[in-house]
Amino acid sequence: MVVGVARYLGARLAERLSAEASVDRVVGVDLVEPTQSIGGAEFVRADIRTSDIGRAIDRVAPDTVVHMNILATRADAGGRTPQKEINVIGTMQLLAACQRSRSVRKVVVKSSTTVYGSGPQSPALFAEDMVAGAHSRRGYEKDAGEVEAYVRGFSRRRPDVGVTILRFANVLGPQIRTGLTDYFMLPVVPVVLGRDPRFQLVHELDCIEALRLATVEHRPGIFNVAGDGFLVLSQALRRAGRPGLPLPTLNTPFVGGVLKRAGIVDMDSALVRFLTYGRGVETTRMRTQLKFDPVFSTVATFDAFADERTRGGLLDRDRIRTVEHAVRNILTGEDTRGR
Amino acid sequence: MADSPLPGLLDRVASAAGRVLRDHLGVDGERLDQLVAFAGRRLTGEFEVDPFGFDPELTETVLLPLLRPLYQHWFRVEVRGIENVPETGAALVAANHSGTLPLDSLMTQLAVHDTHPKTRHLRALGATLVFQLPVVADLARKSGTTLACNEDVEALLGSGELVGVWPEGFKGVGKPFSQRYKLQRFGRGGFVSAALRTKAPIIPCSIVGAEEIYPMIGNAESLARLLGLPYFPLTPTFPWLGPLGLVPLPSKWIIEFGEPIRTDDYPPGAADDPMVVFELTDQVRDTIQATLIELLELRGPAFG
Structure with a gap:
């Protein structure tokens, strides 16, 4: 069962999983119908913020969520x-349903490296066990931290369920649309x-492949x-051919407001x-324990x-x-092209 | 662009102009050509930074050459004992810190790069304040500096880098002129633990000359608190002469790298043993203090 199937990555994962020989049935859940193809996956409409999601899980009885x-x-x-409601309440409802369910054996969570936050005191490389305290965090950083806290709570209460949390760096690619793609397209x-x-x-393809791997194989952690x-x-x-406009801060209501109101x-x-x-x-654990090697490097991803x-x-x-x-x-007086 | 006639025309105009420049004006084409190629790579983003944000190309082509006149002609830096810095592999250079503004770390980076047979880069460790300041943070990362925290030090030493640490921190840099060449406390010895954990040798480094560049005769504490700085220096020239007060005094410098102190023959767990850590910290500190006194004799007058 893929929860959040109406968005780009969810739809692509559902499509990818339904083509997998070892997977019998794929169900995609979301509040609205996906606009993109989800392949052979079935669509079930449910609101993740309500007990709807619990009824959907009871009905479908998935082994992996x-x-x-x-x-x-x-x-x-x-x-x-x-x-915030979708992120925090949605996760609570979903995990509550999984905890009650007898069929669920595995939970895979698409989290993000945003849980580490970023600031002048951040080490150059965060390893998986270096999540700082929740102080000074706001907005999505706080959500991401809270979601993971609920997931940890869930795995304590249901030690028999394998839980994989994948903390993705920013996902980019030719198709996906995120805050960062909008930003680079200004x-x-x-x-x-x-x-x-x-x-x-x-x-984006590596992201889907990592999620597929975590869903099909048993790689808790x-x-x-x-x-x-x-x-x-x-x-x-420079690689995008875009000029930058240095501003003293991006946090002023003025800058943020203008960009937001203009719908940019x-x-x-x-x-x-x-x-x-x-x-x-740090991505050592991704290679040694998850056994996942991304095809695209950071630079190749950006160029794509x-x-x-x-x-x-x-x-x-x-x-x-x-x-x-x-x-x-x-x-030099010579033709340098082709050098 | 290949089938448009414009580039062909451009090329012809270009090579004609080039001949004029070369043959009649005597411009060194090769050197300029390299610079243009460099500018081209920068403008198209064809360069690489490592996980710590270090940009070797920018450092070698722009940042270090900017510091070199200061190093060669103003401070006339003399380097001793560079053979104590290993040719390859991890090592931790621990040095005394002084001078109100941390020019000593920049000069040590340049000293290692310019005198070491393998032109190694010294990866410096900076305080949090460095990474809070715009521009400074950016230049620090690009020149290979990273935050002085255990995770980063161990990651750098673990990948075989040469790391530079100034364990006195602000206590050293911001000490009054009357305290010159008296080493301050060496923190909690975190750098020693990191060296023990990664079995990297510690190279004591003594810097003479940085104490005299901005003699700090006073500290406007309330102003420093207001600005969120660890101290606000008052020197004979700053802030009285405005920006001119930022010109450092031309003292004569000597940087000496001492004999490496091995850390690979300690039992496992030594890094968490406060006795071992404090003992090693004191050994490094005493070595630097003794060398400083010798070097001061050797140098003679500060501005000679």
């Missing part, structure tokens, strides 16, 4: 209040003055999932902190996204290269 209904952007939920991208955060990415290598923001913007991008405090301080996670979605920006890389070659021709 994949919880993908944790929303990172408040715009997806229609505001901060519904976002014609001029606001950045924090004097800050060049570094970050990791996961390709908590795992960070991120592609190899790092990007810094300035580098990403909705930056919440967690995203702003991420774009100020960046974040890095940029090639599809940000072509023809003001500072497009092809234009820069043409200028570079012209200048180098002047300097």
